Amino acid sequence: MTEDCAACKYQHRRCTAGCIFAPYFPHDREQQFENVRKYFPIHKVAQTIINLDRSKVDIAMRNIIVQSDMRAKDPVGGCYRIIQELEREIECKQAELDLVYNTIVICRAQGDGGFQMQKSAAGDHC
Structure with missing residues (x-):
């Protein structure tokens, strides 16, 4: 039995095999999910995953995660x-x-x- 991803855990639901967030927010990355959720509308992140060309989704998600982590560390300056x-x-x-x-x-x-x-x-x- 695998653990629910951080996004499903936050939403108090079972993580399914087709969960779009599971590859980017495994169960041990709750803080990264919290950072993304805090700085980016989660429905927009989901739209990005669903609508973006598959070859670009990983790059987009890495950027979203890094930017939200940097913003969490430095709310004023962030990546800039x-x-x-x-x-x-x-x-x-x-x-x-x-x-x-x-x-x-x-x-x-x-x-x-x-x-x-x-x-x-x-x-x-x-």
């Missing part, structure tokens, strides 16, 4: 705040990489060839 932080990190790493490239150019121009890294006045700001 994480994206902003990652963009800042990319910019910082790009600046570091540019500094390394510039140092290599300077070393080559001086005929050093040994790639001795000079200490930068910029330092590590990231």
Whole structure:
């Protein structure tokens, strides 16, 4: 006997073999179901599962679950705040990489060839 999925458990009903929520909300993922239910109308999620092309349903559901989990962790920023932080990190790493490239150019121009890294006045700001 298998346990009811989190969606059926929430609705106090038996989970059937054709339950559209079972693949995405197994019995041990009640919190994820609660997050989705809190941030997305569950009837819209069901429509998404039913109406979307089968090849895209898994991707859509993963996105819905991730977005609702992030919103639960950070109600104001959600995924957007994480994206902003990652963009800042990319910019910082790009600046570091540019500094390394510039140092290599300077070393080559001086005929050093040994790639001795000079200490930068910029330092590590990231």
